[in-house]
Amino acid sequence: MARRPLPRILSKDSAQLARTQLARSRELARTAADSATDVLHPLITISRGLRRLALAGRAKVVATPKDKRGPLLFLAAAVVMAVALMPYGPLLAAVSLMVAAAWYGRDHAPAAPEGPDTARAERLQSLYEALVPSFSTADDPAPLYAHGGAWDAVLTEHEFDESGRLEHVVIRYPAYFPDGDPESRARVERLLTAKAGRGREYRFAWEEEGNRLTLSVLAALPTGITAQHFVTAPGETVLGFTDPDEVQRTLPLSYGEETCDVPPVVWRTGSRSPEPHLLVMGQPGSGSSTLLRSIALQALRHGDVMIVDGGGTGEYSCLIGREGVLAVECAPAGAVSGLEWAAQETERRLLAVNQARQAGGPPPEDTTRPLWVLLDRPTVFTHLAEAEHRTDPQALLQVPLRHGRAAGVTVVVAEQFDSADTLSEAIGQHTRARVVLGPASPQQVTAFLGAPPPTTPPDRTPPGRGYARLGSGPVHRLQVPATPDPYDEATPEPERKAVLSLLPERTTPAESEPTRSLEVVSPADAVPADRA
Numbered sequence: 001m002a003r004r005p006l007p008r009i010l011s012k013d014s015a016q017l018a019r020t021q022l023a024r025s026r027e028l029a030r031t032a033a034d035s036a037t038d039v040l041h042p043l044i045t046i047s048r049g050l051r052r053l054a055l056a057g058r059a060k061v062v063a064t065p066k067d068k069r070g071p072l073l074f075l076a077a078a079v080v081m082a083v084a085l086m087p088y089g090p091l092l093a094a095v096s097l098m099v100a101a102a103w104y105g106r107d108h109a110p111a112a113p114e115g116p117d118t119a120r121a122e123r124l125q126s127l128y129e130a131l132v133p134s135f136s137t138a139d140d141p142a143p144l145y146a147h148g149g150a151w152d153a154v155l156t157e158h159e160f161d162e163s164g165r166l167e168h169v170v171i172r173y174p175a176y177f178p179d180g181d182p183e184s185r186a187r188v189e190r191l192l193t194a195k196a197g198r199g200r201e202y203r204f205a206w207e208e209e210g211n212r213l214t215l216s217v218l219a220a221l222p223t224g225i226t227a228q229h230f231v232t233a234p235g236e237t238v239l240g241f242t243d244p245d246e247v248q249r250t251l252p253l254s255y256g257e258e259t260c261d262v263p264p265v266v267w268r269t270g271s272r273s274p275e276p277h278l279l280v281m282g283q284p285g286s287g288s289s290t291l292l293r294s295i296a297l298q299a300l301r302h303g304d305v306m307i308v309d310g311g312g313t314g315e316y317s318c319l320i321g322r323e324g325v326l327a328v329e330c331a332p333a334g335a336v337s338g339l340e341w342a343a344q345e346t347e348r349r350l351l352a353v354n355q356a357r358q359a360g361g362p363p364p365e366d367t368t369r370p371l372w373v374l375l376d377r378p379t380v381f382t383h384l385a386e387a388e389h390r391t392d393p394q395a396l397l398q399v400p401l402r403h404g405r406a407a408g409v410t411v412v413v414a415e416q417f418d419s420a421d422t423l424s425e426a427i428g429q430h431t432r433a434r435v436v437l438g439p440a441s442p443q444q445v446t447a448f449l450g451a452p453p454p455t456t457p458p459d460r461t462p463p464g465r466g467y468a469r470l471g472s473g474p475v476h477r478l479q480v481p482a483t484p485d486p487y488d489e490a491t492p493e494p495e496r497k498a499v500l501s502l503l504p505e506r507t508t509p510a511e512s513e514p515t516r517s518l519e520v521v522s523p524a525d526a527v528p529a530d531r532a
């Protein structure tokens with residue numbers, strides 16, 4: 001299989017990756033050409049001078065009347081003879097010729113003006129002026145920023161795209177600017193976003209030690225990556241894809257005959273994971289069910305999955321009756337019985353593991369297969385439970401959330417922003433891996449992830465686009481792989497095929513399974529006898 005840096009299908013979407021590589025190669029070629037020119041410059045000047053002298057000599061001969069050419073040639077020959085007979089004559093003649101050639105070979109073209117053209121210089125000046133109120137105080141004796149001051153002392157690097165829009169700029173700011181204060185930073189970032197042009201995504205990098213702020217324009221993340229078999233180790237789940245400079249690792253992805261390497265956001269689960277449970281938050285239609293489906297397909301490679309779907313739209317029906325799928329519950333009673341079983345199973349595993357440890361043995365086999373509990377919109381059941389005075393399924397999550405890590409039980413919850421305050425305290429406390437999808441204000445992202453988004457919000461947020469943060473790590477931009485419901489008629493054929501190819505074998509005959517309605521399997525029936 002041919003491996004190329006980027007397939008065409010991806011390069012449309014991930015122009016950033018391709019552009020970075022192209023820019024690097026261009027930069028390399030330009031540097032090599034510049035170095036060669038520097039080394040060969042004297043030689044080039046002398047040859048140019050010799051050529052000019054030869055042309056001047058020829059022109060002189062042509063301009064001399066024919067009757068005077070004979071004496072002229074005689075005179076020249078006499079001079080050559082005299083020089084040849086003089087001590088060091090040939091050497092001195094050669095040196096003089098080289099000096100004359102070097103003089104005549106000088107480049108007389110006026111040097112190209114350094115720095116940006118007028119329009120660009122005006123933009124930089126306007127950016128500088130806009131920053132004056134933020135980066136100056138009245139009592140600064142030597143302000144870096146002053147009205148009418150020179151922008152080139154503080155905007156130390158700048159790049160524009162072909163259309164003349166600012167693409168990258170490094171800004172020096174005074175040491176007294178409170179760059180540790182989020183509100184002061186946000187004010188400057190808002191201002192720069194407006195001045196550099198809205199409608200694009202910007203990353204701001206504050207270098208507090210050097211008092212430097214770097215603004216860079218980010219290309220959109222690729223949206224064309226479909227669900228596929230990701231090359232990961234057991235215990236690793238790909239949440240989506242991010243910027244190349246954000247993570248050390250890349251994953252090979254296949255597109256028909258081609259492959260390309262894309263940087264993933266990998267979430268590690270299991271007994272050593274510091275972030276054993278995940279909470280996904282977003283607006284309706286932002287792609288949280290799609291992310292849960294993607295996680296379920298990856299989890300089923302090594303473990304068992306139980307799904308509790310409060311949305312009740314049948315988005316997980318493709319998983320019903322598949323090997324490893326213990327239950328897909330979409331009714332309140334089923335959700336409660338499913339989660340009761342999950343809590344008991346967590347306790348059983350915990351006890352068995354503890355007993356085995358005390359006996360000095362390895363964990364029993366029936367505790368090692370990961371169990372995943374995926375809940376889409378659990379607050380719907382909370383609301384119903386309140387109305388009917390029944391058990392709130394969220395209350396049953398306490399044990400899997402608290403002890404799941406040691407028992408190999410992972411909980412993933414997806415909820416919408418408007419129901420966030422109905423989520424239980426245990427969910428808030430124990431879900432240290434977080435994803436926010438769809439349109440969200442910087443304040444919402446900061447409150448949910450515990451850190452501000454590293455980029456300005458995109459103008460248009462496609463489904464599956466957002467931010468991810470694992471524990472106290474950095475906030476990553478994220479694009480979830482397209483993992484649509486294969487039974488949805490609107491799903492494009494290639495994506496439908498991709499998802500169907502990842503589904504495990506059926507354990508119930510296909511005829512008995514409804515195509516589009518939801519079947520509810522009791523976990524007690526579904527769990528294999530040796531694990532029940």
Ligand SMILES: Nc1ncnc2c1ncn2[C@@H]1O[C@H](COP(=O)(O)OP(=O)(O)OP(=O)(O)O)[C@@H](O)[C@H]1O
Pocket residue numbers: 223282283284285286287288289290291311313463464465479480481482483484485
């Ligand atoms: N990562 C993605 N790539 C491409 N399309 C996506 C992605 N995520 C979601 N979509 C599309 O966006 C639409 C909504 O997705 P999804 O149902 O997952 O959102 P949701 O947040 O669960 O919304 P709801 O709660 O209203 O069902 C679907 O048509 C889906 O195919």
